[in-house]
Amino acid sequence: MKEKEEHVVLSEFDCSVKMIHKDVVNRVREKMPARYFTDQLSDFFSLFGDSTRISILWALSMSEMCVCDICALLNMKQSAVSQQLKRLRQSRIIRNRREGKVVYYSLDDDHIACVLDLGMQHIREENPNERIE
Amino acid sequence: MKEKEEHVVLSEFDCSVKMIHKDVVNRVREKMPARYFTDQLSDFFSLFGDSTRISILWALSMSEMCVCDICALLNMKQSAVSQQLKRLRQSRIIRNRREGKVVYYSLDDDHIACVLDLGMQHIREENPNERIE
DNA sequence: CTTTCATATTAACAAATGATCATATGATAA
DNA sequence: TTATCATATGATCATTTGTTAATATGAAAG
Known part of the structure; x- marks a missing residue:
């Protein structure tokens, strides 16, 4: 599989951007696929x-x-x-x-x-x- | 749309490679989508x-x-x-x-x-x- | 064994891509 | 108006990607 940089890190909060809708973000975060799957998916589609x-x-x-x-x-x-x-x-x-x-x-x-x-x-x-x- | 080089040219025969199965190639060639569609498709999936x-x-x-x-x-x-x-x-x-x-x-x-x-x-x-x- | 033919692989190069930094836009608040 | 906040854009840079040229592999024919 292609080498991935750590640009997308789903579980950290250190990006210094304001969240306007914490509720939405948290709800979506829980249902996000693991990094492994998004990588697999993008590799597949690429x-x-x-x-x-x-x-x-x-x-x-x-x-x-x-x-x-x-x-x-x-x-x-x-x-x-x-x-x-x-x-x-x-x-x-x-x-x-x-x-x-x-x-x-x-x-x-x-x-x-x-x-x-x-x-x-x-x-x-x-x-x-x-x-x- | 992304600029495409003319690497894939469906309608010419000047590539100096032997065709082993002319019948298959010709049959498939007739049903190939136009270059416009393969470009659109690959752009979409990319x-x-x-x-x-x-x-x-x-x-x-x-x-x-x-x-x-x-x-x-x-x-x-x-x-x-x-x-x-x-x-x-x-x-x-x-x-x-x-x-x-x-x-x-x-x-x-x-x-x-x-x-x-x-x-x-x-x-x-x-x-x-x-x-x- | 040697040659030939179909396919695979390697290295190299040019083009495309995605993130970053800096800056611009555009809407609201003061 | 001016300041501020959310988002958009432009330039740059490093990485990735796809093609090419050259070469290697591997199976069959002579």
Whole structure:
């Protein structure tokens, strides 16, 4: 996992900022997830935060593909694709199987296509017609 | 929107990589979303790809909060929080309303809590017990 | 064994990102 | 008006990220 700085510390009060609504803050604080979970969550979503990886995942949601096919599809260098495949694989977003010299990649579980769908839904609802500045 | 380089070009073939399965590549290529959508998608998800923003969103999913309450909750500098709130606001992930000097923030729509939930679900299923290396 | 082909890995570099400091804005109170 | 409080913004800096070029691995073919 990515190294995290200690910028977000949920349990301390030394930030010299006034709390206007102590009740709200305390109630919310009790229900906040542990740092471990927010880190895991952001790491998970950051994998979807790059258009190359989105393209790869979208492609794999349609068909298992080998590395060089993905390169051809996206018109990208093999090493760039392999790097991204490695990240996705290490995070269990995709899986691979070897057949001779060829390695085939596919989505690891149904959650992934779900996430893509939800995102696409959001985009289409936000900008029903046109690009917004 | 973030400036994109032309690394991913879906419609050209000049990458000098062998396609092993032309049929698969061509079939997938037809169904690939336009570059505009993959950019929008990755921009959307990248907002969830930072633990500060995840914490903010999680907090707002429980209650509307003002800026300094969020600072106190997360023990962060006011400018850091405002910067992230700005990004989230510009992307229509959160909205704000002013009441005198105080600005209150809340989630913009139900999709957002949905996305958080789906992510949390995924994490809990992937690592049911322990941190994996 | 040697070559070839598909993929993986390493180091390096440029671009993007997030926190900080300092300062600006904008609304209320004095 | 002036002072104060809550929030926003701009510049800077260190870290992270994604691509590239070069090279390594590893399986099959000759």
